Amino acid sequence: MTTGKVFFKLQERKVEVPAGMDLLQAAALAGVPIEGDCGGKGICGKCRVRVLSGGPGKITPAEKGCLSPGELAGGWVLACRQKVTGNLVIETPVPGDDDRSKTRLKLLKRQEPGAALDPPVRKYFLKLNLPSLEDRTPDLERLINSLPGGEIEADLGIVAGLPRLLRGAGFQVTAVLAGNRIVAVEPGNTTGRAYGLALDLGTTTLAGYLVDLVRGEVAAVSVTRNPQSVFGADVISRIRHASYNEDGLHQLQEKVLEAVNEVIRRLLARAAVQKEEVYEAVVVGNTTMVHLFLGVEPSNLALTPFIPAFNRSLELRSAELGLHLPASGRILVLPGVAGFVGSDTVAMLLAAGLDRRESACLAVDIGTNGEVVLAARDRILVCSSAAGPAFEGYHIEFGMRAVEGAIDSVVFGQDVQLGVIASAAPRGICGSGLIDAVAGMLKAGIIDPAGRFVESEPDRARLRPRLRSRLVKNGSGAGFLLAPGRLTATGKDIVITQRDIKELQLAKAAISAGVRILLEEMGIGAESIEQILLAGAFGGHVRKESALAIGLLPPVPPDRIKSIGNAAGDGAILCLLSRAARTRALALGSRVEHIELSSRADFYDRFVDALPFPDLAD
Numbered sequence: 001m002t003t004g005k006v007f008f009k010l011q012e013r014k015v016e017v018p019a020g021m022d023l024l025q026a027a028a029l030a031g032v033p034i035e036g037d038c039g040g041k042g043i044c045g046k047c048r049v050r051v052l053s054g055g056p057g058k059i060t061p062a063e064k065g066c067l068s069p070g071e072l073a074g075g076w077v078l079a080c081r082q083k084v085t086g087n088l089v090i091e092t093p094v095p096g097d098d099d100r101s102k103t104r105l106k107l108l109k110r111q112e113p114g115a116a117l118d119p120p121v122r123k124y125f126l127k128l129n130l131p132s133l134e135d136r137t138p139d140l141e142r143l144i145n146s147l148p149g150g151e152i153e154a155d156l157g158i159v160a161g162l163p164r165l166l167r168g169a170g171f172q173v174t175a176v177l178a179g180n181r182i183v184a185v186e187p188g189n190t191t192g193r194a195y196g197l198a199l200d201l202g203t204t205t206l207a208g209y210l211v212d213l214v215r216g217e218v219a220a221v222s223v224t225r226n227p228q229s230v231f232g233a234d235v236i237s238r239i240r241h242a243s244y245n246e247d248g249l250h251q252l253q254e255k256v257l258e259a260v261n262e263v264i265r266r267l268l269a270r271a272a273v274q275k276e277e278v279y280e281a282v283v284v285g286n287t288t289m290v291h292l293f294l295g296v297e298p299s300n301l302a303l304t305p306f307i308p309a310f311n312r313s314l315e316l317r318s319a320e321l322g323l324h325l326p327a328s329g330r331i332l333v334l335p336g337v338a339g340f341v342g343s344d345t346v347a348m349l350l351a352a353g354l355d356r357r358e359s360a361c362l363a364v365d366i367g368t369n370g371e372v373v374l375a376a377r378d379r380i381l382v383c384s385s386a387a388g389p390a391f392e393g394y395h396i397e398f399g400m401r402a403v404e405g406a407i408d409s410v411v412f413g414q415d416v417q418l419g420v421i422a423s424a425a426p427r428g429i430c431g432s433g434l435i436d437a438v439a440g441m442l443k444a445g446i447i448d449p450a451g452r453f454v455e456s457e458p459d460r461a462r463l464r465p466r467l468r469s470r471l472v473k474n475g476s477g478a479g480f481l482l483a484p485g486r487l488t489a490t491g492k493d494i495v496i497t498q499r500d501i502k503e504l505q506l507a508k509a510a511i512s513a514g515v516r517i518l519l520e521e522m523g524i525g526a527e528s529i530e531q532i533l534l535a536g537a538f539g540g541h542v543r544k545e546s547a548l549a550i551g552l553l554p555p556v557p558p559d560r561i562k563s564i565g566n567a568a569g570d571g572a573i574l575c576l577l578s579r580a581a582r583t584r585a586l587a588l589g590s591r592v593e594h595i596e597l598s599s600r601a602d603f604y605d606r607f608v609d610a611l612p613f614p615d616l617a618d
Contacts, residue, residue, distance in 0.1 A: 004084040008032045009052065009091050023049060023079035023090065024230055028251070031258055033227040034079050034092060042066075047079040047230075054088035068492060117216040120579050121178050121196060121279045124148075125189040128171040139163055143185065147175060154182040155317070155328045161185070178280050178330040195219065195278045197267070197325070198572035199260060200344060201285030201293055202226060203235055203367065204392050204401065206256070207569050208263035210271050210278070211576045218573065220271040222263045225401070227255045228292070233392075235288035235369065236302055242292065243299040253295040260293075261324040280330045281318065282572040286342035286369060287311075290333060294321070304598065306339030313343075313586055334575065335589030338596070340384035345371045347571025348535050349592070350585045352564060354380060359530035360522075362515065362554070365568070366391050366538050370511040373592075374518040376528070380588075381521055383595040385514035390500075390507040391431040391538055398494045400428035405489055407433040407482060408541060412440035415466040418482060425489040429482065429496075432541040437496050438504055439549035441480060442613050446471070449612045451501045453478040505611050508552040512610035513603060515554055521595055526554035535567040551614050 002019040006026045015030035024047050027034045034047050045066030052075065059072060060081045067076055126146045129135055137145070139162040144152045162185065166173060169187035176184040176194070191214075198209040203226060210220040231241040231252060242249040268275055283293065287308050291298040296309045313335040319327035334343035345365065349355060352363055360376035370387040373380065390396060400406050405427035409419030419433070420426050429437070441447045444467055446454060453471065454460055455478075460468055470481040472495060479495040488494055519526060532553055534542065544561040547553050553561065564570075574581040597603045 005087045006030065006084060007087075007089045009089055017084055019083075019085055021084050023047075023077075023082045023084065023088075026084055027079060027090075027092075028227070028230045028255065031227065031255075032092060033225045033259075034230055042078060042081050045078065048076050049079045050091040051075045051077055051082070052089040052091055054086055055082065057082055057085060070491060117577060118579050119194070119196065119213040119577050120582055121176065121183075121194060121213055121576075123191045123194055124175050124177070125191050126173055126175060128166070128173070130171055139166055142166075143173075143175060143182070147177065149177075149180060152177070152180050152182060157328050158182050158185060176279050181330065183279050183328050183330055184276070184326065193273075193277050195271075195273055196576035197264065197278055197281035198569055198576055199263075199281060199283045199285075200347075200566060200569040200572060201256065201260075201283065201289040202344070203286060203289060203369070204229065204233070206259055206263060207566060208260070208267055209569055209573055210267040210273065211573055213576065216577055219273065220267045222266040222270070224259055224263055226289075227259050228252050230255075233395075235286065238292065239288060239298045239302040242297070243302070249292070249295060249297065252292045256289070256293050257322060261322075264324045275324055276326050278325050278329060280332065280576065281323070281325065282575045283331060283333045284343040284347040284568050284572045286344055287336050287339055288342075290336065290342055294333070301339045306596075306598075308336065308339050311336045311338070311589060313589070332575070334572070334585055337382060337589055337592050338384070338594040340369055340386075341371055341382050341592075341594055343589075344568035345373065345382060346585055346588050346592075347569070347575075348567040349373060349380065349571070349588050350574060350581060351567040351570035352533050352535070355584060355588060355591065360524060360528045361531045361533065362518075362529050363533040363535060363564075363567075364511065364515070364539070364553070365535040366511065366542070366552075367536055370507075370514065372511065372514045372518060374515075374522055376522050376524060379522065380592045381518045381595055382592050383514045383518060383597050385510040385597060387507040387510045390434070390503040395503050396429065396434060396500045397497045398428040398492075399434070399500070400430055402430040402432070402538075402541060406430040407494070409433055409543070410436040410440055410482065412444055412467070414464055416440070416470070416482065425487065426483045426494055427489045428494060430541075431538055432543065432546075434496070434500065434504060435542055435546045435550060435552070437480070437482065438501060438613075439546035441496070442549060446480060447501060447613075449615045451498075451505050451611075451613060453480070453498060504550070505613070508550055509607050509610035512551055512553075513606035514597060516606050516610070517597065517600065517603060518595060519554070526556060529554060529556055530560065532556060532561045533567075534561065534563045535565070539563050540565045549614065551610065551612075 003016050005016045007014045013030045017026045042062035056077045062081050063078050174186045174190045194213040196211045196213050200207040206224050206226050208222045209218050212219045231238050300307045314333040316331050318325040318329040334346050336342040354375040357375045363373040365371040370385045373382045404422040405424045406421045407418050407426050407429040408421050411417040472479050472481045477498050479497045483494040485491045485493045540563045544558050
């Protein structure tokens with residue numbers, strides 16, 4: 001069989017693949033994440049790479065439609081359209097791992113308010129009696145009899161190593177318990193060092209937190225792109241890949257495990273911690289991501305009535321998944337709620353203390369799937385609304401993730417002022433910037449509440465001159481120019497198109513309709529909401545005034561809206577630091593009332609009602 005070698009220069013990775021395989025698949029095999037939110041259909045144009053040598057091959061119509069003549073002349077192609085026919089050297093446009101994201105996460109002490117540090121992982125330094133003719137107690141029983149608590153268990157690997165370890169340490173050892181199970185026995189007194197791992201498995205981003213269980217603080221953070229994006233930006237695309245490809249589920253699991261192991265290696269290196277000192281991991285994520293992480297068949301999650309294989313919490317050994325942790329280390333997956341409401345929502349509930357709220361509180365985790373939680377009247381209602389990937393920059397003409405070069409804020413005055421991540425030349429626009437831009441266009445009268453660009457001369461004449469000059473026509477029709485090509489990193493104009501606005505309308509309407517249904521189910525109005533919490537990375541960056549302006553959130557005073565960052569990660573961290581918090585988390589899954597929007601006759605009506613924007617024109 002003819003093969004070709006593909007070398008990814010930036011990542012210094014090489015892979016040999018069969019001739020005829022496309023570059024997107026080759027990148028996946030090499031462990032090089034390349035954006036491709038259309039799942040390799042040649043539609044989105046996001047999987048652009050540059051062929052430095054060995055090609056490129058024949059340029060396809062899809063590439064001519066997505067790339068400029070200058071880009072094509074410079075060797076830029078779409079990875080999903082180009083086939084491997086020989087040896088190639090490839091350059092990707094941005095690093096696969098977004099190390100800059102870690103600067104957005106503060107390394108704070110995270111401990112349940114009002115509770116003492118009480119991690120479920122405990123270490124005991126023991127000075128055991130030496131065996132003798134009078135004391136012939138077996139090694140395991142000698143160890144267990146010196147530990148507090150009731151029934152204590154140990155894996156075979158622990159038992160097998162005991163005879164040599166105890167005698168080599170003079171029977172002075174430290175036993176490490178995770179719950180009622182011995183997960184390690186170490187020579188001497190090692191009680192001063194103990195770590196746990198919190199993992200938040202997002203559709204777009206994977207976040208890992210190395211937690212010092214002795215000091216009760218985060219020792220290191222690592223965030224990276226979810227490499228499963230090469231199979232599609234949303235969970236439905238990935239479920240389809242797992243269902244319709246013979247090796248699809250294995251490919252998806254392999255990708256996420258590789259990325260998680262790389263996150264673990266970075267965490268250990270940054271904190272100067274040995275993997276043997278990490279005794280437990282708490283994992284949260286949406287239901288699909290958890291299924292794929294564990295290698296569990298997810299196909300029924302995409303079919304009515306959306307039945308997951310499991311929702312309860314699971315506990316397993318790290319060796320079962322091949323994680324870069326001690327083989328006997330424990331992995332706890334927190335419980336989920338429903339097919340599209342996962343353990344990340346349970347962790348968010350825990351971190352926000354929604355199970356203890358007395359006044360009405362709305363929490364929204366805005367992403368590809370928007371989870372909405374309403375706590376009031378001793379009830380907790382939750383729903384999942386398929387917002388689509390617009391909030392994360394996908395399906396937007398010049399959309400991108402919130403990384404260097406992304407326009408993340410837009411301020412309107414006589415003209416527009418752009419905020420760009422890392423103060424770099426702009427490459428595109430991320431979700432928070434898109435919301436700012438649309439809110440500003442609404443207020444300035446550039447678009448009407450239906451989301452259409454104004455076209456009549458009287459309407460345009462009322463616009464501020466500099467804003468009026470930014471109204472352009474391109475291949476997608478009417479548009480609003482944010483940055484001319486002479487100022488961008490790509491040399492291409494960055495424009496908000498009519499289609500982009502429609503994508504945002506669909507996304508915000510899905511969230512808004514879900515909120516309204518929960519309020520109606522609870523029997524309260526928006527005026528009763530004492531606080532709105534915005535969770536997730538996106539929630540931490542979107543301006544609340546802009547979110548209110550486009551109707552994404554119920555009309556409440558801005559001072560009632562608070563960003564709580566990656567609350568799912570915080571909840572996982574709390575479960576490492578507090579046995580009480582873990583008990584609450586394990587109980588939350590069964591306490592929450594899930595509202596299935598797809599089965600409600602009124603959802604479509606609420607969705608259509610929410611499509612228009614509020615009338616904000618001056």
